[in-house]
Amino acid sequence: MSKKIYLSSPHMGGTELNYIHQAFEENWIAPLGPNVDGFEQDLCRYTGVSHAAALSSGTAAIHLALILLGIKAEDEVICPTFTFSATANPIIYQRATPIFVDSGYSTWNICVKETRNAIEDRLAKGKKPKAMIIVHLYGQAARMDELMALSKEFDIPVIEDAAEALGASYKGKKLGTFGKLGILSFNGNKIITTSGGGALLSDEEGLITKARFLATQARDNAPHYQHSQIGYNYRMSNIAAGIGRGQMEVIDDRVKQRRANYAFYQKAFAHIPVISFAPELENTRSNRWLTCIVIDEKQSKGVTRESIRLALAAENIEARPLWKPMHLQPVFASYPYYGNRNVAEDLFNRGICLPSGSNLTSEEIERVAKIVTSLF
Numbered sequence: 071m072s073k074k075i076y077l078s079s080p081h082m083g084g085t086e087l088n089y090i091h092q093a094f095e096e097n098w099i100a101p102l103g104p105n106v107d108g109f110e111q112d113l114c115r116y117t118g119v120s121h122a123a124a125l126s127s128g129t130a131a132i133h134l135a136l137i138l139l140g141i142k143a144e145d146e147v148i149c150p151t152f153t154f155s156a157t158a159n160p161i162i163y164q165r166a167t168p169i170f171v172d173s174g175y176s177t178w179n180i181c182v183k184e185t186r187n188a189i190e191d192r193l194a195k196g197k198k199p200k201a202m203i204i205v206h207l208y209g210q211a212a213r214m215d216e217l218m219a220l221s222k223e224f225d226i227p228v229i230e231d232a233a234e235a236l237g238a239s240y241k242g243k244k245l246g247t248f249g250k251l252g253i254l255s256f257n258g259n260k261i262i263t264t265s266g267g268g269a270l271l272s273d274e275e276g277l278i279t280k281a282r283f284l285a286t287q288a289r290d291n292a293p294h295y296q297h298s299q300i301g302y303n304y305r306m307s308n309i310a311a312g313i314g315r316g317q318m319e320v321i322d323d324r325v326k327q328r329r330a331n332y333a334f335y336q337k338a339f340a341h342i343p344v345i346s347f348a349p350e351l352e353n354t355r356s357n358r359w360l361t362c363i364v365i366d367e368k369q370s371k372g373v374t375r376e377s378i379r380l381a382l383a384a385e386n387i388e389a390r391p392l393w394k395p396m397h398l399q400p401v402f403a404s405y406p407y408y409g410n411r412n413v414a415e416d417l418f419n420r421g422i423c424l425p426s427g428s429n430l431t432s433e434e435i436e437r438v439a440k441i442v443t444s445l446f
C-alpha cells in the first residue's frame with residue numbers, strides 16, 4: 071500500500087521547539103506565560119485586530135463570544151447551515167436557538183438575501199435575533215459589505231467564525247477582524263496549528279479582558295478564591311502557544327502553498343468541464359485552506375463525488391465530502407431553517423475536498439490528480 075495522503079495534516083515550520091524549550095527552561099508550564107502573550111501579539115500584528123485572547127479551542131472562542139454578547143436561554147442566533155458543527159454547538163451550550171440560513175453560490179457562505187429574509191421573519195414572529203454568526207468556509211470570504219450593512223440596519227452584532235480563514239482577506243482586510251468578535255482555530259487540520267487551540271479577536275479591549283477573565287474560572291480580585299460569575303477553563307497553555315509562535319513565522323508561506331495546491335488542481339482538471347471549483351469573490355483572497363471541487367453529476371457519465379472519494383480511498387488517499395448542512399443533521403433538524411434554493415445541500419451532495427496540506431509533495435499531489443483524472 072502506498073503511503074497515506076491526508077486531507078490536511080500539521081506542518082511545522084522548524085522554530086516551534088525553540089519556544090517550547092524556552093518555556094521548559096523558565097518552567098512556564100502553565101495556561102499563561104510569555105508564549106501566550108507573544109502569540110496573542112503575533113495574532114494582532116498579523117490580522118490587524120487590536121486585541122486577542124489565545125484559548126483552548128475555536129469552539130471555546132465561539133462559546134465565549136456568545137456569552138460576551140449576553141446570549142442566554144431562548145435567545146435566537148443566526149447561523150449559516152453550511153458549516154462545521156462547532157459553529158452551532160455553542161449556541162446550544164447557551165440553551166439558545168440557532169436559526170439556520172442557506173448559502174449563496176457566489177461565496178458558498180451565508181446568503182445575504184436569505185439572511186434578510188430570516189431576520190425579517192423572526193421579527194414578524196416577535197423575536198429579534200440577538201447575534202449573527204458569519205463563517206468564511208474553506209477560507210473564502212463571505213459578502214462582508216452587505217452582511218455588515220444588515221448587522222447595522224437591524225442592530226445585530228456579528229461573530230465572525232474565521233476558523234478556516236486565517237490569512238484570507240476581504241478588500242485587503244484580514245478575515246476575523248470585521249465582526250464585533252472574531253474567532254480563529256488552531257486545530258491540527260487547520261492552516262496553522264497549536265495541536266489544539268483557538269483565539270478570540272476584537273477591537274474592543276473590554277470584551278477581550280472579560281474573555282480572559284471568564285476563560286480563567288472567573289476569579290474575582292481577592293486573595294482567596296472568590297467567584298461571582300460562572301467561569302470556564304478555556305485558556306491556551308504556554309506550551310501550545312509556543313507552537314503557535316513558531317507557526318506564525320510561516321503563515322504567509324502556508325497560505326502561498328495552499329493556494330498553489332488549488333492552482334495545481336485547477337490546471338490538472340482544466341480539460342474536465344464537469345469539475346468546477348470553489349469560488350473566490352472579486353476583491354477577496356481565499357487562503358484555499360482546502361481545495362474543493364463540485365461535480366456536475368448530470369453530465370459526468372456516472373462519476374460522482376462519492377465515486378471519486380472511493381477511488382482515492384482505495385489508493386490510501388483521504389478526501390472528504392463538503393460539510394453536511396446543519397439543518398440536515400439529526401441533532402439540529404428541529405430548528406428553523408431559511409433557504410428557498412437549498413444551495414448548501416446541493417454543494418454537499420456534489421462536492422468533495424481534495425488533499426490540500428501545505429506539506430504535500432509534488433509527487434503526492436500529482437498522484438491525487440492522476441487518480442481523479444483517470445475516472446473521466
Ligand SMILES: *Cc1c(COP(=O)(O)O)cnc(C)c1O
Nearest residue numbers: 127128129154156157233255257
Ligand atoms: C475547526 C472549526 C471550528 C472549531 O474549532 P476547534 O478549534 O476545532 O474547536 C469552528 N468553526 C469552523 C468553521 C471550523 O472549521
